[in-house]
Structures are given as structure tokens and as C-alpha cells.
Amino acid sequence: AQKVTQAQTEISVVEKEDVTLDCVYETRDTTYYLFWYKQPPSGELVFLIRRNSFDEQNEISGRYSWNFQKSTSSFNFTITASQVVDSAVYFCALSEATSGTYKYIFGTGTRLKVLA
Amino acid sequence: EPEVTQTPSHQVTQMGQEVILRCVPISNHLYFYWYRQILGQKVEFLVSFYNNEISEKSEIFDDQFSVERPDGSNFTLKIRSTKLEDSAMYFCASSEIAALGYNEQFFGPGTRLTVL
Numbered sequence: 709a710q711k712v713t714q715a716q717t718e719i720s721v722v723e724k725e726d727v728t729l730d731c732v733y734e735t736r737d738t739t740y741y742l743f744w745y746k747q748p749p750s751g752e753l754v755f756l757i758r759r760n761s762f763d764e765q766n767e768i769s770g771r772y773s774w775n776f777q778k779s780t781s782s783f784n785f786t787i788t789a790s791q792v793v794d795s796a797v798y799f800c801a802l803s804e805a806t807s808g809t810y811k812y813i814f815g816t817g818t819r820l821k822v823l824a
Numbered sequence: 825e826p827e828v829t830q831t832p833s834h835q836v837t838q839m840g841q842e843v844i845l846r847c848v849p850i851s852n853h854l855y856f857y858w859y860r861q862i863l864g865q866k867v868e869f870l871v872s873f874y875n876n877e878i879s880e881k882s883e884i885f886d887d888q889f890s891v892e893r894p895d896g897s898n899f900t901l902k903i904r905s906t907k908l909e910d911s912a913m914y915f916c917a918s919s920e921i922a923a924l925g926y927n928e929q930f931f932g933p934g935t936r937l938t939v940l
Binding site (some may be wrong): 745751752753755758799801807808809810811812813814815816817 | 855857859865866867868869872874879880913915917919928929930931933934936
């Protein structure tokens, strides 16, 4: 069965520290997609990145980077030099090709608090 | 940039009342979704809709829930007789297609439903 685990419920860091948010997924599909979303206190879901199962290249976007490792079924997210504005809940999500509708399965989220 | 819109942003209702949550998906999108997030919990899939019919629904989506695309632009979620446990943020999402290689869902800002 498909599942996304975000074991870190809450992380607190001091501004400018680097922080890594973990995501481990379970799927029987060979074709699937992984996502990260940010949910600020205002409540909306902000898309950060999409990765498909055939593309294991890591990606960097400014202070954000993602490490996708199929061997460990992990898709971790690192924020470098964190800022107070990064404070939010971050969700990892999985979408499988065989679901037909490509619905998203979300993890339970990691609340990140960046302290000034 | 096109976006998914949802109205109202906040709805307060009495237990047992019917509510209709409205969404306007992005105009050329064909797949529509509703998700629910109980406060402090993860985002959960409710239902997907394509070609004027439900393509998949979760176990949460029982007989109290229904969806409709009454015209060419709106996509609604109706809860027939609300319960206290229906209090949550409801997100609408749409995607252009749901197929291999391209299935990013665009989320609306959400409707916070409070059942008293």
C-alpha cells in the first residue's frame, strides 16, 4: 500500500542554520511522483518541487535542495541558511501512476520553526 | 498566472445543516479533486472527478458528500448534513491531465469549514 512517512513532527532551528526534512515513501509502483509543499500559517499549499521516479538527479533551487534516493525510498528536503520566513509546515506527497487518478498521498507534515 | 479559486474562505454552519463549498478550477484543466485537512493533521484525499463523473473516492467520502460540476467553470463539494467532525480545511485542486509525465495538481487557497 502507498504511504508517506515524515517522522519529524516538529523541528526548531536558529536562523542561518541548515535543516533537513525527511520523507520516506512506500509504493509498489515503478512509476510515481513525489512532491514537496509548504503550508505557511495562512494555510494555503505552496508547491515547491515535483520529481518523477525515473529522475534521481538531485535538485537545487536557491537555498532549497532535494535529495531523491530510490534505494532508500527517501526524498529529503534541505533548507540552507534558514530564515524566519521559512517557518511553516512542510508536506511530502506521493502520486502513483496506477492509481488512475494520480491522487496525492500526503505525509503528516513537519512543522519547521526558525527562530531569529 | 491562472489559479484555482475557492469560496467562501471561511464557512461557519450549525450541525445538521447542508453546506456547499465552491471552487473554480483553472480553465483548461480536466481533472478535479477535493482534499480535506483536519486542523493540525495531514491533507487527505476525498474525491477525484473527470468527465462529469467521480473517478475515485476515499472511504471518507461517504453518502453525506457529493460533488458536481454544475456549469463549465464551477466545481462544488456538498455536505448534506454536517457533523462536528466535518470541521476542517477543504482544498480544491485541478490538473490539466492525469497521465504519465505530467500530473501536477494546482491547489486553491482552501475553505475553512467550522461546524458548531
